[in-house]
Amino acid sequence: MVIAPGNTETSAEQSAGRRSAAESAGVLSEIIDGVRDDLAVRRSRTTEAELSRRIADVPPALDAHAALTATDRIRVIAEVKRKSPSKGDLAAIADPAELAGHYRAGGAAAVSVLTEERRFSGSLADFDAVRRAVDIPLLRKDFMVTDYQILESRAHGADIVLLIVAALDDAELRGMLELATSLGMTALVETHTPEEIARAVSAGARVIGVNNRNLKTLHVDPGMFDALASSLPAGCITVAESGITGVADVQRFAAAGADAVLVGEALVTGGAPRAAVAEFSSVHKTGNR
Numbered sequence: 001m002v003i004a005p006g007n008t009e010t011s012a013e014q015s016a017g018r019r020s021a022a023e024s025a026g027v028l029s030e031i032i033d034g035v036r037d038d039l040a041v042r043r044s045r046t047t048e049a050e051l052s053r054r055i056a057d058v059p060p061a062l063d064a065h066a067a068l069t070a071t072d073r074i075r076v077i078a079e080v081k082r083k084s085p086s087k088g089d090l091a092a093i094a095d096p097a098e099l100a101g102h103y104r105a106g107g108a109a110a111v112s113v114l115t116e117e118r119r120f121s122g123s124l125a126d127f128d129a130v131r132r133a134v135d136i137p138l139l140r141k142d143f144m145v146t147d148y149q150i151l152e153s154r155a156h157g158a159d160i161v162l163l164i165v166a167a168l169d170d171a172e173l174r175g176m177l178e179l180a181t182s183l184g185m186t187a188l189v190e191t192h193t194p195e196e197i198a199r200a201v202s203a204g205a206r207v208i209g210v211n212n213r214n215l216k217t218l219h220v221d222p223g224m225f226d227a228l229a230s231s232l233p234a235g236c237i238t239v240a241e242s243g244i245t246g247v248a249d250v251q252r253f254a255a256a257g258a259d260a261v262l263v264g265e266a267l268v269t270g271g272a273p274r275a276a277v278a279e280f281s282s283v284h285k286t287g288n289r
C-alpha cells in the first residue's frame with residue numbers, strides 16, 4: 001500500500017477548519033486500517049473459493065464502458081452516500097434501493113454505492129439492496145486493497161470497482177485491474193496527480209477518474225480536473241469526481257473534457273435526486289482533450 005505524504009497547508013487553511021496534511025494522511029491510513037480489519041472478519045466467514053462459486057451464479061457484469069459513453073451528453077454516476085469523513089452525516093437514507101430508483105429514473109449511467117462501514121456508514125447490504133432494485137451498472141465504492149475485495153464485489157453483482165492509485169503500489173494496481181477485467185468488470189481508476197495518471201495508464205486503465213477531493217487534505221478543489229485534463233490520454237473514459245454542487249460544475253467539467261461525473265453529496269442532500277440527475281445528464285460534452 002502506498003500513501004504519499006501530504007502537502008503543507010497554510011495557517012489560513014488550517015484556521016478554516018481543514019485537517020492538516022499529516023492528520024489527513026492519518027485519516028486515509030485509518031480508513032484503510034479499518035477496511036483491513038473488517039476484511040479479516042469477512043474472510044474468516046467466506047473463503048475465496050466460496051466467492052468464486054458465487055460468482056459463477058451471478059449474471060455477467062453490465063457494460064460500463066458503453067453506459068459511460070452512450071450519448072453526446074455528460075454521463076452521471078450517482079452515489080448512495082450516507083456519511084463522509086469530511087462532512088460527517090449527510091443524509092438518513094432509509095431506503096437506498098428507492099434512492100437508486102430515482103437516480104435511474106433521472107437517467108444515471110451508473111449508481112455508486114459506498115460500502116465502507118466505519119467512516120461512510122455504507123455496507124454490502126446497501127449494495128445488495130440497490131443491486132436488486134436497478135438494472136444499470138453498479139459501482140462498488142470502497143477502499144480496495146486486496147484481490148479478495150474484487151472477487152467479493154463481483155460475487156455481489158458489481159459491474160465497476162474503484163481502484164485508488166494512491167492506495168496501491170504498481171503491482172497491486174495492475175493485478176487488481178487485471179482481475180477485475182478478467183471477471184468482466186470495469187475498473188474506475190482514481191488519480192490526483194499527473195504521476196498517478198501515468199501509473200494508471202501504465203497499469204492498463206481505460207476509465208480514469210480525477211478526484212477533485214484531495215484524500216490527504218480532504219480539501220475539494222474543482223480546478224483539479226481542469227488542471228489534469230491535458231494529462232489524460234485520448235481514448236480513455238474520464239470521470240470528474242467529487243465537489244459537484246450544481247449544474248455549473250458539470251458544465252465546467254464537460255468543457256474540460258470529462259465524459260462523466262461522480263456525484264454524491266449534492267444528490268443525497270438536494271431533496272430532488274431524480275431531477276438533479278436529469279439536469280446534470282442534459283449537459284453536452286463540449287470539451288476537447
Ligand SMILES: O=C(O)c1ccccc1NCC(=O)[C@H](O)[C@H](O)COP(=O)(O)O
Nearest residue numbers: 084085086241242243244262263264265
Ligand atoms: O467524501 C469524503 O469525505 C471522502 C474522504 C476520504 C476519502 C474518500 C472520500 N469520498 C469518496 C468519494 O470519492 C466521494 O464520495 C465521491 O467522489 C462523491 O463526492 P461528493 O459529490 O463530493 O460527495
